[in-house]
Amino acid sequence: MSPDVLYTIEVILNGLMAGVMYALVALGFVLIFKASGIFNYAQGVMALFAAMTLVGIQNGQVPFSHLINAIFGTHIHHFGWQLPAIVAILLTVVVMIIFAILVERLVLKHLVNQEPIILFMATIGLAYFMEGFGDLMWGSEIKTLDVGLPQGASLALEEYTLKWAAEGTEYYGMYLDKLDMVAALVALGLVIVLSLFSQYTKTGRALRAVADDHQAALSVGISLRKIWVITWCIAGVVAMVAGVMWGSKSGVQFSLSLIALKALPVLILGGFTSIPGAIIGGLIIGVGEKLFEYSIGPMIGGATENWFAYVLALFFLVFRPQGLFGDKIIERV
């Protein structure tokens, strides 16, 4: 094969990997949207917050140390211990569960029956609040997250693909990040676990019932508030997984919360109500923007990844407003 073809394959593979990362974020959106009809803008910030908490707990940071120091004039910053990754992850899950309960108690309970757009704006407010809260709690500097996931390029793959190129051409093998491959596996596992959970457990069935019809679910005795807490817990855990993956890839920093915005076009392509849609949407966006950047990007100045996904979604919407796998929108007067 000629190197050009191989480069293209490499770009596509990298795009697929990036797409998996987007899909991880989009998954959390879909879960909450299906269960409560809320479009949760705070999903990205939840991922950031979870990653920050994980790093903070792992390194034994004192929460709110900056604030305490500012008020009392002390100089505390660390407890001085290092926790193993697994313990820190479990503690972070506990924090995300507490967060889910608080959100339900303090926000959602009071906004039942409001219009979707009001709920959407409430989650934007929530996102702002959490961003400030997370920074105040753990400090806003860029942190490195290391939970023992493999890093760097996969050398085995590079060696293996070296032989594919035609004789006499210059080719150095394919570059794929090990972390991306792990992320793809984790995402696959997550989707399988989630679909098994929603198909075969009682709670999962209740979740699907609520997603189908709130009122009917209420009338057969399913507690909406309990279901909402459970969905937000699951979304919190999914956010943590996304946060860990993105955090180990590019450091825990503010820009992590912007991946939530990237997940929006993914959702549009996949449809708001479909879990496979979120995955496939993510893959399409990932491959699309990498290919576009590779083929057309150099001609128009590069950095097209900032907007390509949105413009693709925009064109897509004009032809299919409900997304690839979304429920058909039926409107009545």
Add this chain to the structure above:
Amino acid sequence: MFYRQAGDFKTTYRDDIQTFPLKQDRWGYYIVLAVAFLVVPFFINDYWTSAVMLPFLIYAIAALGLNILTGYCGQVSLGTGGFLAVGAYASYKIMTSFPDLNIFIVVLLSGVVTAAVGMLFGIPSLRIKGFYLAVATLAAQFFLVWLFNKVPWFYNNSASGQISVPERSMFGFAITGPNADAPVRYLFCLTFLVLLAWVARNLTRGRLGRSWMAIRDMDIAAEIIGVNPLKSKLSAFAVSSFFIGVAGALFFSVYLGAVEVGEAFGITQSFLVLFMIIIGGLGSIFGSFAGAAFLVLVPVLLKNIMVNWLGWPTDIAVHIEFMVVGGLIVLFLIAEPHGLAQLWRLAKDKFLLWPFPH
């Protein structure tokens, strides 16, 4: 006691449909205008102008624009930052290409350019609505910012990629550039705000505004009773973008003087203006003013308290500011989804009957 409908007789239809039907309201409006034009300019200094007054006036124009689109026509837009950037760059290009053109006309023309761009990005609204449209407008936000960053023609090939405003004056007073005095800049922006608020108020209570509201309340029903959705939606996008474009032009030329597109017109601006109209009240002219004033004043106040009085570091103050703003949004949506404007309305209703309860 003093605020009464009684005795305020309307004898003509003209009287009956005026903007401020109550005499006291009307006088209150005239007094506010008089104070704003004749008293404030003599008392403001540089700090007040650049920290409070100019941001308030300019954001109020932007909030009016977004309120027309989102509050009156029901189309949620997250592209405000991008349209502000269009206004700013349009004014820069017009100013540098036609140096003799009056600055007042430059600002209006930038509004017109932005209106055209806004209509272009408004076309998808004919097919999609709600969240989907919000995401589609994100395309405008990111694409426009990228465009102004990447194409050197927009910033006249300047080495830093920034645009900075040349000096322009009107009636012998410098309005833009480093030599402009605080009161002059204030009055220039105030004139635009008053003019545009007057236009917005009268548009929204006329035929066009009613067609927007019909579309907002239920677009299919509106279509059936004969409202043309193409015309109403695109006109809402055009008018709204015109306002936002004017705000962008003023933001760049009068307020900041030099901008870098990613910093000044990022996605945070879009959210800020959206927050203003949520807190102020969707579908209310007064709400746009109240929301803009609130969100301009709260950070200044918080910063003064935390940094200047308590002596905390600025970064902590910024984090707490985020928390307060986010918390306030949620609080407002729970307690009063119609915003400050509704609180104002309720207060006035109570006051009409005061001191009697009914």
